[in-house]
Amino acid sequence: MNFEVQGIRVNISRAHRWKLRPHPKIRQGKKLMVIILDGWGEQIPDEYNAIHVAKTPMMDELKKTAPDRWRLLRAHGLSVGLPSDEDMGNSEVGHNALGAGRIFEQGAGLVDSALKTGKIYEGEGFKYIQQAFAKNTVHFVGLLSDGGVHSRANQLSALLKGCVNRGAKRLRVHVLLDGRDVAPGSAIKYVEALESELEELRKGGIDAWIASGGGRMAVTMDRYENDWSIVKRGYDAQVKGEAPHKFSSCGEALKKLLEMDPKLNDQYFPPFVIIDSIGQPIGPIVDDDAVVTFNFRADRMVMAAKAFELEIFDKFDRGKLPKIKYVGMLQYDSDLKLPKKYLVSPPQIDKTSGEYLIHNNIKTFACSETVKFGHVTFVWNGNRSGQFSHSMEKYVQIPSDVGIAFNMKPEMKAIAIAEKACDALASGKWDQVRVNLANGDMVGHTGDLNATVIGCEAVDQAVKIMLDAVEVVGGIFLITADHGNGEDMVKRNLKTGAPILDKGGKFQVLTSHTCNPVPIIIGGKGLQKGVRFRRDLPGAGLANVAATFINLHGFEAPWDYEPSLIEVLD
Numbered sequence: 001m002n003f004e005v006q007g008i009r010v011n012i013s014r015a016h017r018w019k020l021r022p023h024p025k026i027r028q029g030k031k032l033m034v035i036i037l038d039g040w041g042e043q044i045p046d047e048y049n050a051i052h053v054a055k056t057p058m059m060d061e062l063k064k065t066a067p068d069r070w071r072l073l074r075a076h077g078l079s080v081g082l083p084s085d086e087d088m089g090n091s092e093v094g095h096n097a098l099g100a101g102r103i104f105e106q107g108a109g110l111v112d113s114a115l116k117t118g119k120i121y122e123g124e125g126f127k128y129i130q131q132a133f134a135k136n137t138v139h140f141v142g143l144l145s146d147g148g149v150h151s152r153a154n155q156l157s158a159l160l161k162g163c164v165n166r167g168a169k170r171l172r173v174h175v176l177l178d179g180r181d182v183a184p185g186s187a188i189k190y191v192e193a194l195e196s197e198l199e200e201l202r203k204g205g206i207d208a209w210i211a212s213g214g215g216r217m218a219v220t221m222d223r224y225e226n227d228w229s230i231v232k233r234g235y236d237a238q239v240k241g242e243a244p245h246k247f248s249s250c251g252e253a254l255k256k257l258l259e260m261d262p263k264l265n266d267q268y269f270p271p272f273v274i275i276d277s278i279g280q281p282i283g284p285i286v287d288d289d290a291v292v293t294f295n296f297r298a299d300r301m302v303m304a305a306k307a308f309e310l311e312i313f314d315k316f317d318r319g320k321l322p323k324i325k326y327v328g329m330l331q332y333d334s335d336l337k338l339p340k341k342y343l344v345s346p347p348q349i350d351k352t353s354g355e356y357l358i359h360n361n362i363k364t365f366a367c368s369e370t371v372k373f374g375h376v377t378f379v380w381n382g383n384r385s386g387q388f389s390h391s392m393e394k395y396v397q398i399p400s401d402v403g404i405a406f407n408m409k410p411e412m413k414a415i416a417i418a419e420k421a422c423d424a425l426a427s428g429k430w431d432q433v434r435v436n437l438a439n440g441d442m443v444g445h446t447g448d449l450n451a452t453v454i455g456c457e458a459v460d461q462a463v464k465i466m467l468d469a470v471e472v473v474g475g476i477f478l479i480t481a482d483h484g485n486g487e488d489m490v491k492r493n494l495k496t497g498a499p500i501l502d503k504g505g506k507f508q509v510l511t512s513h514t515c516n517p518v519p520i521i522i523g524g525k526g527l528q529k530g531v532r533f534r535r536d537l538p539g540a541g542l543a544n545v546a547a548t549f550i551n552l553h554g555f556e557a558p559w560d561y562e563p564s565l566i567e568v569l570d
Contacts, residue, residue, distance in 0.1 A: 018359035020555035025568040028554030030526035031425055031475035033466055034434040036098070037459060038091060038372055039441025041484020041516035042072055044497050048490035048507065050449055051440065054456035058464040062479070062521045068532035071565070072517035075483045079541030081106035081347070082148070088181075088513040090149040091375050091441065092297055094482030094542055096347075099354060099380035101546030101561035104347040107296030108148050108155075111329060114344045115158045121166060125327040125343040129290035132325055133167040139285050141174040141238060141304070142294035142329075143216055144190045147181025147512060150221075150297040151329075153190055157197055159294060164206055171201070172211040172283035174238045175250060176220055179266025180445050181512045183491070187266040191250050210250040211283025212237040215269035221300040225315075226370045227402050231303045232316040237271040239322060241281025245272035265447070267511075268405075290325040292343070298332035298383060299374055305332050305339045333378075336385055349382030351558065353546040357432065358388045362553055365424040366393070368436035369413035370400035375482070376436045394430070396420055400438075407451035410443045411458040418462035422469035431553065437462055440486035447509040449489045456486055467524075476524040476552050480545055484514035520545065520565065522552070530569040540565055 022028065045052040051059075063070050077085030080093040081104045093106045105113075114120035132138055140160070143151040160171060173194065177187040194210065201208040214220070220234030237243040247253040253272045258264055273281045285291055291308060295301045306313065308326045331342040357364055366376045377395050378385055387393040398413045398420065406412065414437050424433045439455030446452075463479065470477045491500040491508040499507045522531070537544065540562075547557030547564035557564055 018356060020356060020360050020550065020558070023551055023554050023556050026528060026531065026551055026554050030552070030554070031430070031470070031473050032432045032549060032552055033421065033425060033470045033475060033477045034432060034549060035463060035466060035477065035479045036095070036376065036434070036436040037440060037479065037481040038375075038436055038438045039444050039483060039485030039513070040459070040481040041075070041487040041514055041518050043484065043487040043514070043516050048449065048488065048499055050444065050452035050486045050489055051456050052487070054453045054460065056456060056460035058460045058467065062523065063519070065521065065523065067535070069523050070519060070521045071533045073480065073520050073544065074539060074541035075481065075518045076515040079103065079543070081109065083109040083112055085515070087148050088515050089483030090297070090513055091372065091482050092299055092379050095375040095379040096349060096382065097542040098480070098482065098545050100349050100352045100382055101543055101557065103541075103543045103562070104349055106347060107330060108152060110344050110347065111152075111155050111296050115155060115162070120343050121162055123343060125341045128341050129292060129325050129327055130166065132288060132290035133163070133169065136288045136290065137170045137172055137283065137286075138163055138168050138290045138292065139172045139174060139211070139238070139283065140292050140294050141220065142176060143178055143221065144175040144194060145178035145182045145186070146190075147178055149181040149513065150300060151295045153193065156194075156294050159292070160197065160201070160208070164201060164204075169206060171198070171206060171208040173198070173209070174211055174283070175213040176216045177213060177266040177269050178216060179511065180216060184265050184447060184509055184511055187269070188251070188254050191254060195249070195251060209282055210274060211281070212241075212243065212271070212273045213250055213253060213269070214271035215265070215267045216300075217267040218269060219271045220304050222303055223299045224370050224374045225303060226400055228303070228315040231307055233271045234304065235307050235316070235318060237273050239285045240319065241273050241284035243271040243273045245270060246275045246279070247272055249274060285322055285324060287323045289322065290327075292327055292329070294329050296329045296344070298330065299379070301328060302332045302338065309339050333383070333385060346383065352380070352382040352384075353550060354381045355388050356550065356558065357553070358392050360555060362431045363392045363429060364432045364434060365396070365421075365430040366434045367396040367398065367417055367420045367424070369398045369417060369438060371442055372436040372438040373397040376434055380434075394424075405446055406442045407446040407448035410439060410451040410455035412439050412442065412455065414439055414458040414462040415465070418465040421466050425469050425473055425475065432549070435466070440481075441483075444485035444489065445511050447489065447511040452486050452489060470524045474525045476522070476526045478520070478522050478545070478549050478552065480520040480542070481518035482542065484516035484518060485512075487516060488514050522566070527552075528568065531566055532569065533565050534567045537563060537565060
């Protein structure tokens with residue numbers, strides 16, 4: 001952006017100043033604890049609300065400070081850069097907004113726009129895979145659902161047709177089943193719809209089939225290098241055509257695997273491959289093929305991208321690496337340039353709060369367990385790997401449990417994270433200590449109400465531990481969440497809010513995120529008298545939080561940030 005000052009044309013990016021002005025009323029120097037409760041929203045207080053059912057004396061006590069020091073924020077839809085207010089929030093867009101202090105158009109919206117305008121077919125990424133259209137196969141790997149958190153089925157459909165219209169002759173889809181951002185058991189609906197679309201393409205002379213599949217939590221979609229065996233299972237099925245289960249169609253795969261285990265959730269389906277009449281896989285990825293990972297969300301595609309693209313790779317034995325033309329829907333890691341080629345340019349998120357803090361001598365400590373560590377670091381910093389300053393920042397990752405479902409140990413690492421945060425605060429080295437407690441989201445995704453209740457109770461205990469530490473140092477705390485999940489474990493009638501029951505009279509489990517608001521709470525011995533939440537921002541969202549904690553550090557927020565939520569009464 002350019003503007004004129006006394007006739008001189010100035011580029012605003014070059015004129016940007018990192019130094020922040022002192023806040024006129026809030027003193028500097030107080031330690032600040034920022035606590036992100038992942039998947040902790042506000043909903044009808046009934047028996048299906050795990051947060052309400054849980055014994056959470058600390059959070060209950062804090063809620064009594066409303067409206068001055070407790071209020072709700074929007075964490076979904078337009079407030080976090082998604083296409084519409086029907087789009088539920090997620091951890092990535094939530095932490096982007098929390099860390100960046102502004103609203104950026106996010107993955108789903110970027111892809112929708114690129115498909116609608118046709119721009120997706122004009123870029124370097126599409127032209128790269130187009131080289132395979134005439135003689136080779138184009139493979140599509142990604143989450144098959146319309147949850148809108150990681151991918152959208154209609155975007156895959158549009159991309160398949162777009163490739164065919166531009167010369168692709170042979171297509172293979174490697175489906176990852178959801179049951180997490182959409183209803184458990186809904187995988188068959190999405191598979192049948194896709195198989196119908198592929199059949200129509202075959203009628204037009206296109207060789208198009210589903211080639212492999214598996215559940216998102218068992219195949220391909222691991223993140224933060226928590227469990228490489230998940231990625232290996234996907235790689236083996238997609239590239240080598242090897243899996244413990246083989247079927248003649250994806251529909252048959254779902255039917256037979258459910259017969260083997262009627263309680264099997266979509267997201268945990270084991271890997272399978274589709275074979276032809278002589279038992280050979282119909283779609284392994286081979287030399288000169290093109291591969292598209294069509295998820296737009298980055299966190300659960302980075303590891304797969306490494307497996308597909310990196311020449312030096314030691315996480316598992318890939319065998320002979322096929323020479324493929326690989327693109328992502330977006331670039332999943334801009335610092336690692338991964339993947340090198342992509343179909344849609346990601347949002348350019350700059351001037352994040354973390355960088356401002358460093359330039360204003362605020363030292364930061366960030367901590368979470370593996371499953372959310374990237375959110376309080378990489379995503380918080382605008383999808384930027386590494387630290388802004390090794391001397392002024394420290395990032396600590398606590399290993400998540402591996403090999404068991406989160407509802408089997410719902411306490412997760414909440415207490416360990418709290419203890420690390422307390423040690424960091426007590427050391428006196430850090431001005432801001434930032435943590436993420438993952439229980440409400442990760443256990444909530446399992447659909448296990450009782451386990452989610454236990455997880456929420458562990459979160460409350462961890463919050464109590466950290467707030468006690470804040471009290472000792474005379475500091476300030478800010479607690480909020482990135483989106484809803486654990487507060488609603490049942491599908492509801494949209495008009496009445498009443499639970500929807502199945503034919504057997506049982507409630508239908510909800511495992512997805514929600515569109516519910518989330519709380520934000522401020523307090524602590526170090527919070528000046530007269531500081532309270534403003535009354536003139538009823539529609540505020542997560543992007544307003546960065547300006548708020550910058551104020552609590554004693555600075556005025558950058559001019560282009562969303563407004564601070566607080567004011568100081570004389």
